[in-house]
Amino acid sequence: MRTRIISAFPGTGKSHYHKKHPITTLDSDSIKFSWVDKEGKKERNPDFPNNYIKHIKENIGKYEFIFVSSHKEVRKALLDNCIFFYLIYPSYKSKESYIKRYIDRGSPDAFIELLNANFDTWIKECSFEEYGCSNISMNCCKYLDKELLHIIRSENGNSL
Numbered sequence: 491m492r493t494r495i496i497s498a499f500p501g502t503g504k505s506h507y508h509k510k511h512p513i514t515t516l517d518s519d520s521i522k523f524s525w526v527d528k529e530g531k532k533e534r535n536p537d538f539p540n541n542y543i544k545h546i547k548e549n550i551g552k553y554e555f556i557f558v559s560s561h562k563e564v565r566k567a568l569l570d571n572c573i574f575f576y577l578i579y580p581s582y583k584s585k586e587s588y589i590k591r592y593i594d595r596g597s598p599d600a601f602i603e604l605l606n607a608n609f610d611t612w613i614k615e616c617s618f619e620e621y622g623c624s625n626i627s628m629n630c631c632k633y634l635d636k637e638l639l640h641i642i643r644s645e646n647g648n649s650l
Contacts, residue, residue: 493550494641495568495575496634497560497623499616500605501591502578503633504557516549518542520559539567546573555638562615569622577623578637579616584630585609 498504508517523542526535535541542564549556558564560579568575580588588609592602619625626637 491551491554493553494555495546495550495573496555496557496638497565497568497575497577498557498634499560499579499588499612500601501588501595502580502628503635507555507634507638508557511555514554516553516556518545518549518556518558520561520564539564543567543571543573547571560612560616562612565619565623572622575623576626576637576641577616577619578626578628578634579613581627581629582610582613584628585613587630 496504505517508515520539520542523545524535524538525532527533539561542559546556546558546568558568558575560577565575565577585606589602589606592605617625617627624641626641628637
């Protein structure tokens with residue numbers, strides 16, 4: 491099976507797509523790999539992102555899509571390991587609609603505040619990622635499912 495690695499920004503629809511297609515997708519949340527519980531406190535896992543990359547590599551060939559984090563250190567680790575990926579992120583002008591998505595889905599206030607404070611910076615970083623990935627900037631009203639269909643069709647030489 492051909493596996494496509496999809497590094498997608500929070501709120502693009504990774505978990506929603508996975509719930510509809512659990513057999514062909516792996517929704518690989520980096521939080522399970524990036525933090526450890528040490529004496530009742532959460533601490534950064536010193537093996538991150540290498541443990542996450544190992545997990546991704548172990549699942550290539552098992553799923554059509556592996557959804558991974560869009561964190562900068564994860565993207566760098568993917569590039570360092572010569573793993574091609576699609577980087578999917580919202581456009582700059584989508585900030586308000588994405589903040590609303592986070593609120594509507596019940597994301598914690600701390601998460602919403604973090605995304606609100608860093609949205610522009612993180613989108614800028616994504617838009618400048620040039621090598622080893624294919625950049626896809628989504629309009630505010632789109633979700634991941636449409637982009638995945640476009641990826642499959644473009645790989646097969648068909649246009650939408």
